[in-house]
Amino acid sequence: MIQIYNSREELTEQQVSAVVKGYAASVLSNKRDRHVKMQELFPNNLSSDSKILDYGCVTGVVSQLFSEKYNCMIDGVEISQHELRKAKITYRENRTSIL
Secondary structure, eight states, X not given: OEEOTTOOOEEOHHHXXXXXXXXXXXXXXXXXXXXXXXXXXXXXXXXXXXXXEEETOTTSHHHHHHHHHHOOEEEEEOSOHHHXXXXXXXXXXXXXXXX
């Protein structure tokens, strides 16, 4: 069981994944959100052979954006063990390596 955000409620891994993916879907649907605006900075010349380091990946939302857009290998690094665990739970099936 895992605590998420400032809640005292303990969540299962499936619930954590649903919360992180729900957050990602909500922010990416808002055209003014920083995650959406950040995509304007993505390079246009990346391919499936590219490798990206997402330093400070938090829950892996931006890492996932790169992975989906370019189908490339992503290494995500995060200092917060709490956020890192949520990222690992949510995106462990993808080409993203969360360190």
